[in-house]
Amino acid sequence: MPNRVRTKKPIRFRNRGDSPLSPATTGKRELLLELAQELQEMNIESMEGLGLSRKEQMVTYRRASRRVGSKTRPSTRLMDRISGIADLLSSWRRDPRYVQPDGSPRVLPIKGKGASLETLARKFVPEMPVTEVLTAITRHGEATAYRGDKVALVGGSVLLTPKTAEMALALLVNRIRRVSKTLLHNMSLPEGSKGHGRFERHVFGVLSEREFNEYARVMRTQLQDLCDRAESGLELAADKKGRKRKACGIGIFVFRDD
Numbered sequence: 001m002p003n004r005v006r007t008k009k010p011i012r013f014r015n016r017g018d019s020p021l022s023p024a025t026t027g028k029r030e031l032l033l034e035l036a037q038e039l040q041e042m043n044i045e046s047m048e049g050l051g052l053s054r055k056e057q058m059v060t061y062r063r064a065s066r067r068v069g070s071k072t073r074p075s076t077r078l079m080d081r082i083s084g085i086a087d088l089l090s091s092w093r094r095d096p097r098y099v100q101p102d103g104s105p106r107v108l109p110i111k112g113k114g115a116s117l118e119t120l121a122r123k124f125v126p127e128m129p130v131t132e133v134l135t136a137i138t139r140h141g142e143a144t145a146y147r148g149d150k151v152a153l154v155g156g157s158v159l160l161t162p163k164t165a166e167m168a169l170a171l172l173v174n175r176i177r178r179v180s181k182t183l184l185h186n187m188s189l190p191e192g193s194k195g196h197g198r199f200e201r202h203v204f205g206v207l208s209e210r211e212f213n214e215y216a217r218v219m220r221t222q223l224q225d226l227c228d229r230a231e232s233g234l235e236l237a238a239d240k241k242g243r244k245r246k247a248c249g250i251g252i253f254v255f256r257d258d
Contacts (some may be wrong), residue, residue, distance in 0.1 A: 048171065050165045075170040080182075082126040085136050086159045087236040089143070091120060093153065094232075106152040107146055109132060117151050124236075156224075175251060204255075216254050223252050 092098045092105050097115050109116045120131040137143040142155025186197035
């Protein structure tokens with residue numbers, strides 16, 4: 001017998017009828033289809049930008065139509081490694097065992113027991129050899145090798161992701177999934193339910209090229225400070241110890257419509 005694809009029920013949008021900010025009932029279905037088409041067009045353009053041909057995209061579309069609802073997520077394998085390294089750097093800055101009395105991160109031996117890079121790697125990315133971890137944090141993070149057998153964290157815990165098509169697509173999938181779940185959650189609440197949804201907001205205006213570059217530069221520092229403060233209220237993934245907790249947090253980005 002063919003496998004049956006289990007589909008989720010659509011979100012039930014609980015509002016009070018037509019709004020001046022949305023079309024009349026008679027035009028809603030057609031507009032919904034047009035918006036769905038725009039989403040598909042955006043997806044096609046994104047895939048082409050990452051090097052996937054239309055033919056290859058059709059192959060993935062047919063595969064996806066047979067796998068809707070599947071728990072297999074290739075993006076998770078990539079993101080788990082990235083998030084594990086990021087958590088390693090955060091722990092290095094936050095865990096009392098890895099910081100000096102003045103609060104700065106200690107210079108760590110690469111290998112060995114106790115407070116070492118090897119110990120951190122075993123906790124956060126146990127599948128990665130410590131040599132690979134060292135390469136990752138010195139190439140993509142703000143760490144540097146020190147005296148041959150030690151490593152120092154000379155900046156923040158920001159981790160730059162590798163610039164490959166696979167990583168870009170994994171990030172895109174991951175972030176679209178998260179923002180879509182937030183939007184759908186908020187839209188499923190009764191109209192007028194203030195203060196009960198998950199915070200999601202865009203602020204926008206118009207700037208010249210020069211003004212935008214300056215705006216992006218100024219906001220970088222402010223948003224990094226906000227991320228640091230937001231991160232301090234979260235537990236690292238490796239610290240959940242089997243408890244029923246789920247990944248959560250915030251996502252921030254500067255955008256410009258071209």
